[in-house]
Amino acid sequence: MTLAACEANQLYVAHDTVIGINAAVNTQRTAGTLLIGYDRDFATLVPRSVEQVDESGNPTGEKDVMSSFSCSELKTSGIFLSAYRERLITGRAAEEAAKVFGKAGAEETRKFFTCPAEIAVDQPAGQSDGS
């Protein structure tokens, strides 16, 4: 996916299926793809260079990978996306959540990040799940 070729300024989770011909470039024109045939991608793109802030919210001048906690579950039916579930915490909230989860203990943290499929989707044999 061309999304994955650029320096991300957003956290992306995406699913892409092509049957035919697809040509694309990212918006910075730094990378492109040409596909003839069949291709399918599942992508999670995490920004790698995010300006850090201190507890007062003032920039520190440093950059680091985006902080995030995430639990995602994706179900497919053949080549089609059938269901998706996600819990996500990002940025300063993720840093504070890490402290909360540390005090809460493993069991409560595990419960928060369990992703049961609450959307019941009928799946014929041979389906795939991804977490």
Next chain:
Amino acid sequence: MNDGRILRAGLRRSRALRLAVFAVLTAQAGAGCAIDGVGAVAGRVIHADGAVVVRTYALGVEARTRAEDAGLTLGYSARTYVFAASEAEAPEPGWHVFSVPLPRQPTVALQAEVVGVEARTSSREVGVSLGYREITVLTAVAADASMVREFRFAPGEPEQTFYRSCEWGEPCEDILGPLHSR
């Protein structure tokens, strides 16, 4: 080998290419054009739990100017836009024909299925496709966002869509549960 023989040879080999050509010709024979949900387009608005889901169906030429989804499609296009209910101007639920109301806010999630030819000039990518293409952007959160969110989505069952989001510091009991009070 002239161009006509090359094209005929390609059509014989590629089922996807034949399908795309069929879709384009069918679209030309029986369809019209639409721009940003107005024109030869039908759509359905669904009020879900914390989300407004808008599905649009277009056959023919469809032009879109939304930054995240800009482009031009020639063929069949089915798109699902998911908006946060707390932010969106909630359009009237139900089926709409010739004019499908699309809130102006950015989407929480976006799914697009195209059979035919599509040229894309969105804020995320620039490209061209011929054949079948499906792309679903399920999460798009700014790198400097500090937020908590829960999202559930099934394209075949839009009524079951669930969305909650809060900035850190706001009440987040819906998502964090007992962890919120710690």
